[in-house]
Amino acid sequence: MFQDRLVSYSGVQPSGNLTIGNYLGAIRNFSLYSEKYKCFYCVVDEHAITVRQNPAELRRRTYETLALYMACGLDPEKNTLYVQSHVHEHAELAWILNCFTGFGELSRMTQFKDKSQKHADNINAGLFTYPVLMAADILLYQTDVVPVGIDQKQHVELCRDIAERFNQIHPDTFTIPEPIVSKSGMKIMSLADPTKKMSKSDENANAVVYILDDRDTIIRKFKRAVTDSDTSVRFAEGKDGINNLMTIYSCFTGKTMEEIEREFEGHGYGDFKLAVGEVCADALAPVQEKFHALLKDKAALEAQMKKGAEEASYYARRTLGKVQKKLGFVKI
Numbered sequence: 476m477f478q479d480r481l482v483s484y485s486g487v488q489p490s491g492n493l494t495i496g497n498y499l500g501a502i503r504n505f506s507l508y509s510e511k512y513k514c515f516y517c518v519v520d521e522h523a524i525t526v527r528q529n530p531a532e533l534r535r536r537t538y539e540t541l542a543l544y545m546a547c548g549l550d551p552e553k554n555t556l557y558v559q560s561h562v563h564e565h566a567e568l569a570w571i572l573n574c575f576t577g578f579g580e581l582s583r584m585t586q587f588k589d590k591s592q593k594h595a596d597n598i599n600a601g602l603f604t605y606p607v608l609m610a611a612d613i614l615l616y617q618t619d620v621v622p623v624g625i626d627q628k629q630h631v632e633l634c635r636d637i638a639e640r641f642n643q644i645h646p647d648t649f650t651i652p653e654p655i656v657s658k659s660g661m662k663i664m665s666l667a668d669p670t671k672k673m674s675k676s677d678e679n680a681n682a683v684v685y686i687l688d689d690r691d692t693i694i695r696k697f698k699r700a701v702t703d704s705d706t707s708v709r710f711a712e713g714k715d716g717i718n719n720l721m722t723i724y725s726c727f728t729g730k731t732m733e734e735i736e737r738e739f740e741g742h743g744y745g746d747f748k749l750a751v752g753e754v755c756a757d758a759l760a761p762v763q764e765k766f767h768a769l770l771k772d773k774a775a776l777e778a779q780m781k782k783g784a785e786e787a788s789y790y791a792r793r794t795l796g797k798v799q800k801k802l803g804f805v806k807i
């Protein structure tokens with residue numbers, strides 16, 4: 476807590492073009508927290524390098540992710556928007572927390588298992604300790620709540636365990652954070668393989684709808700989405716493709732599964748896929764318009780990065796100083 480406000484913290488990696496999974500699972504909901512909480516939203520570029528990145532693309536996407544935050548309604552006057560590598564305390568606290576985290580705990584992380592399969596040629600130590608850096612991100616700001624997609628809930632739970640362990644040895648150091656997975660923020664799955672999460676780093680661009688895809692591309696991708704041999708639009712076990720499309724439609728329209736089933740009774744999958752594509756394209760159009768306007772002014776984005784880093788550093792410095800003192804580090 477800072478002053479009289481609870482703190483909310485979340486981040487997105489600039490590791491690829493952002494998807495409707497990132498949008499529906501996380502970013503779209505971020506602005507809802509601004510009134511009630513003191514909010515920190517970070518572009519986590521240090522997390523992104525756990526997988527090889529092309530430097531020019533990483534730089535471009537860092538600007539783009541910040542612009543998307545703002546295009547999705549995050550007001551930089553009400554929220555602290557910044558880039559992780561601009562606040563060196565993240566990496567420093569991560570090292571300390573590494574010494575309070577078990578090898579076994581990290582080995583159990585689903586994302587590590589998935590990513591080490593996907594990047595078998597580069598299973599680096601950073602990929603393994605990714606959740607510790609994430610714990611440092613969260614704990615530096617004495618965070619109360621962490622709005623995330625369901626896929627990141629396990630990491631927030633580990634962060635709680637690390638903080639509780641540290642507090643047991645050094646009482647009253649960290650606030651214990653709670654993950655918040657919004658109702659609409661369920662896992663959005665790949666359009667090509669609906670048993671797999673939709674991810675920005677997927678090599679198959681048809682499996683993923685990007686926030687910045689144009690209308691025709693969005694509709695084409697939904698038309699090609701993998702479904703099943705049944706014909707009725709129903710939410711049921713074994714219908715992963717249709718369930719995923721119904722989830723996306725529900726997130727964009729606010730309709731329940733029963734309402735969607737009634738709406739498409741007697742219609743084939745073709746009509747339904749077109750409708751999903753249309754609501755998605757309609758919802759993303761104003762975000763895209765704002766994004767392109769913001770991206771034109773790079774100097775303004777850089778000024779925003781600087782302002783955000785200064786604000787974040789103020790809080791991060793306080794927590795890191797407290798931790799170093801409790802550990803017995805000599806201050807000069």
Ligand code: AQP
Binds near residue numbers: 623660672675
């Ligand atoms: N498919 C998804 N459905 C719901 N929420 C999702 N999120 C990501 N994908 C989905 C949420 O978006 C936020 C930011 O994610 P991230 O960039 O930090 O990392 P990630 O979860 O690893 O996302 P990606 O797209 O899968 O990235 P890559 O391909 O680089 O690993 C998080 O709150 C996440 O829950």
